[in-house]
Amino acid sequence: MTQRETWLAWLFAAPALLLVAVFMYYPMVGTFIESLYSTSFISPVPKLEGLAAYRRILADPAFATIVWNSLVWTVGVVVLQNLAGFGAALLLNQKLPGQGIMRSLVLLPWVLPGVVAAILWRFMYDPQLGLINSVLISLGLSDHGVAWLAEPQTAMASAIVAAVWKGFPFSCIVYLAALQTVDQEQVEAATIDGAGPVRRLFDVVLPGMRDVIVINFILTTILTFNYFDMIWVLTRGGPQNATHIFPTRIYELGFGQFRFGEAAVYGVFSILVLALMITLYFIVQRRALRRKPA
């Protein structure tokens, strides 16, 4: 590349780089700087305290609770959402009557606005008036129903179920697209060799979709870790912090209590986790591209 071409390349890349710098890196660097200062609404003049806020937050038992909740929430939603999405994709990949309508309908939870979906689930989980308890009581499985979102033992699981319902169409569509690319000759060859459906799934279909599965897991992990509206509408992080995760804690500290410095510390931890996930995503994507035949 000549020097002129190099300059031209930089010139063409400059608008994109500028946008990325202004809208992505500036806020990230700003958050990190803010986390080193004690800043709140009532003390708007930033006071440098270095890593003291990090030490304080790390020593706070609430931080451990939030890390644990975030882990349970993210793993729970990602695993179940991908399993449900894959199962639905396998069904929708069959040549069944009404396949087109089913493929459209399965997208419904995904296209619903997050807050609407959360309100819907909040109604369904209502201990007195909710659909879920009505069904349980009418089937004789419960005497008076369960307070799904009000008990620390059931709140997180309930939120996970709602989030899986909202998110599984995304995984389903990705897997459905990937299933179309599986080499049908290999599937037929395996069938002729006597492999049953389960064997074909594990030995032919899944290996053929390996890269898509990994990328889908990483993407849904990023989305789920950052998922705010479902938990906020369902429980606001309660009861007794049983569903508090990073995004809800950041919102609560920043906008509920005006403690911007501490909110920034939680933000930095969030960025670190997400940066790790994004790096993984790119590594996997690059490997997948290298494996593809030219």
Add this chain to the structure above:
Amino acid sequence: MKLTTLLAATALTSLTFSATAQEKITLKFWDNQQTESGLSQFQQEAVKRFEAENPNIKVEVTTIPYPEYQQRLLTAVQGGNAPDVSTLDQIWVGAFAAAGAVMPLDEQAKASGLSADAFFKGAWESANYDGKLWGIPFNVDVWSFSFVNNALFKEAGIDPASIATFEGLKAAAEKLTDESKGRYGIGLFGHKGEDTVVVMNSFIFSNGGKVLDDAGKCALTSSEAVGALSYLQSLVPYAPKGIMNADSGAMRELFLNGSLALEFWPALEQPTLQKSKLDWDFVVGHAPEGKTPIGTYGGWNLAIYESSPNKEAAWKFVQFMTREDVNGAVVDLIPANVKAAKTFLEANRKGADRIMTHLENAAPRPLSPRYLEVSDIEVTLAQDVYGGTDPKQAAEKACAAIDALN
């Protein structure tokens, strides 16, 4: 010649216009709306009156839904785009004052003859922080009144007046609860929200307790406060399931559909109940035998921002909005001006005298710039208590957290 005259006339006209434009002040006023009362429209009408009285001042009214209001205001202040005047929740006054966002109004109030006498005592106290006056009370209400379903009380053979005492309330709640019929005696709720705190505080206040003592230290471990918490815990079996994620709105739904015999709400609940087919009444809080029920003050004060270039005009507007003949027409809670409140309540609410008494007895929440953090700790306290933790231990945990804020 003609051209010169024309140019001179044009120059003169533009000069006159620019002078007029400079004199005309535009005030930005922000308020929030908590009910479907058409508040924005009422305020616009009052603003027209203000503008007629003050031809050089134009007022831009921005009405923001309550759930978004705190965030919008905070972002505006942080971004240097604060309005000239806004309503401030009583519990934000300390923080906005400590942050230097709003200006003290002592001198203006003194010069205008505006004093505490015109307003409810608790409302005036809520605008005072660190020895200065930071706002003028605009509207008020009390958490809480206990709204009762007369039909359910009658069916159970209970006189609603009997629930004025702690003992009477518990006995009634027990009698009114029949889980097999899906009926509950008392609408306790404990979600993460301020309504949880104010109801709990009213029981603490009524039992003689406080949240913070006069020195600003946590007072929740006093025998009175712990007694109130133990009492609240004893009511849990008579409340609908799911207290820890329930809010006052959820209790309203159950009350309206006849599943709940008693709900806690401020007087602003009355328009909703008036539209329903329920036969309802209310009781002004609960206290142990021989004590007076003390509710928790809620409401908003009008504050002027330090960043406002139009402080004088803003003060005129604040005076106007809190005037006896205006205050009742521009609020959707209860006017903070006592005389306006009397007129407003008699025209719009059932049991005006009882409401006035409860307003006069009510106590404000702690006046601390870190109130929002105190409130968050109190929510945890409420959830611990409703979740079955020993009230004394829960109060000790809360006090350790509150005292660590200082």
